[in-house]
Amino acid sequence: MTARVIVVTSGKGGVGKTTATANLAAALANMGKKVVAVDGDVGLRNLDVIMGLENRIVYTLIDALDGTCRLNQTFIRDKRIENLFMIPTAQSRTKDAVTAEQMIEVCDELRREFDYVLVDSPAGIEAGFRNSAAGADEALVVTTPEVSAVRDADRIIGLLESMNKSPIRLIVNRIRPHMVKKGDMLGVSDVLDILAIDLIGMVPDDEAVVTSSNKGEPLVLSSAPPAARAFRNIASRIAGSDVPFMNLELPDSGSLFGKIRRAIWGH
Amino acid sequence: MGFFTNLFGAHNSGKIAKNRLQIVLMHDRSDISPEMMENLRKDIIAVIKNYVEIDENRIELDLEREDSSVALVANIPVMTVRRQRRGNER
Ligand SMILES: Nc1ncnc2c1ncn2[C@@H]1O[C@H](COP(=O)(O)OP(=O)(O)OP(=O)(O)O)[C@@H](O)[C@H]1O
Ligand SMILES: [Mg+2]
Numbered sequence: 598m599t600a601r602v603i604v605v606t607s608g609k610g611g612v613g614k615t616t617a618t619a620n621l622a623a624a625l626a627n628m629g630k631k632v633v634a635v636d637g638d639v640g641l642r643n644l645d646v647i648m649g650l651e652n653r654i655v656y657t658l659i660d661a662l663d664g665t666c667r668l669n670q671t672f673i674r675d676k677r678i679e680n681l682f683m684i685p686t687a688q689s690r691t692k693d694a695v696t697a698e699q700m701i702e703v704c705d706e707l708r709r710e711f712d713y714v715l716v717d718s719p720a721g722i723e724a725g726f727r728n729s730a731a732g733a734d735e736a737l738v739v740t741t742p743e744v745s746a747v748r749d750a751d752r753i754i755g756l757l758e759s760m761n762k763s764p765i766r767l768i769v770n771r772i773r774p775h776m777v778k779k780g781d782m783l784g785v786s787d788v789l790d791i792l793a794i795d796l797i798g799m800v801p802d803d804e805a806v807v808t809s810s811n812k813g814e815p816l817v818l819s820s821a822p823p824a825a826r827a828f829r830n831i832a833s834r835i836a837g838s839d840v841p842f843m844n845l846e847l848p849d850s851g852s853l854f855g856k857i858r859r860a861i862w863g864h
Numbered sequence: 865m866g867f868f869t870n871l872f873g874a875h876n877s878g879k880i881a882k883n884r885l886q887i888v889l890m891h892d893r894s895d896i897s898p899e900m901m902e903n904l905r906k907d908i909i910a911v912i913k914n915y916v917e918i919d920e921n922r923i924e925l926d927l928e929r930e931d932s933s934v935a936l937v938a939n940i941p942v943m944t945v946r947r948q949r950r951g952n953e954r
Contacts, residue, residue, distance in 0.1 A: 743881070744881050744884055744885050744888070747885055748885060748888055748889060748892065751889050751892060751893070752892065755893075776878075777878065779876070779878075780876030780877075780878045780879060781876060781877045781878050782877075782878050782881075783878050783881050783882055783885075784878065787878070787881075787882045787885075790882075791882070791885050791886060791889060
């Protein structure tokens with residue numbers, strides 16, 4: 598096996614990287630791929646709790662790097678989804694606990710055993726981000742449709758380009774269709790216009806994301822929630838299928854008719 | 865009134881967000897830091913003051929975007945034009 602190694606990044610914090618990593622890993626594994634999700638956010642680890650695997654941690658990535666254990670001893674197998682694994686990081690260490698060289702070695706070792714390696718990276722443009730992205734071939738950039746998040750996404754895209762990651766694709770998360778419809782939120786087409794990169798998916802703002810992470814249960818296993826569908830679609834696109842985009846924005850939202858209608862009837 | 869503002873989108877915050885982003889990113893990408901803008905402003909003032917008296921506090925200097933091009937637009941209020949000296953006098 599030679600895995601594709603994909604780093605999940607963002608400029609601004611809290612936009613949904615860890616949520617995306619957990620859900621995409623689960624969805625890809627559910628499609629029959631062998632997947633490992635690596636927590637690259639040393640010191641602020643979250644992937645374990647979002648995936649609901651926090652009680653099963655014995656060794657962390659840092660233990661493997663320190664030589665305390667072998668890398669495969671850090672794997673936590675998800676019992677609910679076959680072929681899904683997670684590698685936790687240390688909570689009590691700082692960002693410099695993993696160097697770029699170490700990350701490249703780890704990713705190359707994982708490459709041999711998996712179809713997909715997803716790395717959840719810390720927000721920002723500092724060393725923590727650079728190190729966690731070092732071993733990746735491709736990148737997913739997560740943003741919300743807000744001025745500050747899109748601005749910071751632009752910065753991170755520039756850095757990822759200079760690190761030769763390819764493809765670099767965008768996930769627009771936490772879209773509120775009603776606000777977009779009213780013209781009170783940046784639409785996906787606006788974001789794409791501005792950032793000029795490929796879109797791999799859009800995810801609606803969905804309470805099910807919160808409830809499933811409260812419970813530590815994989816959201817993508819439920820069929821109904823819109824965000825679950827959105828993440829499954831993104832996983833299929835990562836795997837190479839041509840899945841049409843969900844209709845989160847009204848098709849006529851930009852047309853004159855839509856504007857007049859909204860002006861008159863207010864919706 | 866509401867009809868027209870709605871119709872032309874003037875009050876839609878999504879549109880405002882997009883415009884603001886385009887301008888912010890133009891600055892970010894063009895690598896013109898606020899310090900550089902400030903220096904540019906000072907240099908422009910210094911040069912122009914050789915010729916006309918200007919109201920330094922009301923100078924507007926900005927990068928503006930039109931379609932895909934970027935323009936440096938300055939609005940410099942002139943107070944008085946200096947008296948011209950003839951070429952060879954003194
Ligand atoms: N589509 C969504 N709908 C509703 N809530 C969401 C959605 N995506 C993310 N959230 C919520 O937003 C919060 C931040 O998400 P998450 O931890 O995945 O972001 P992050 O980018 O990993 O943050 P950090 O930069 O701190 O690592 C969480 O509370 C999560 O439940
Ligand atoms: Mg996170």
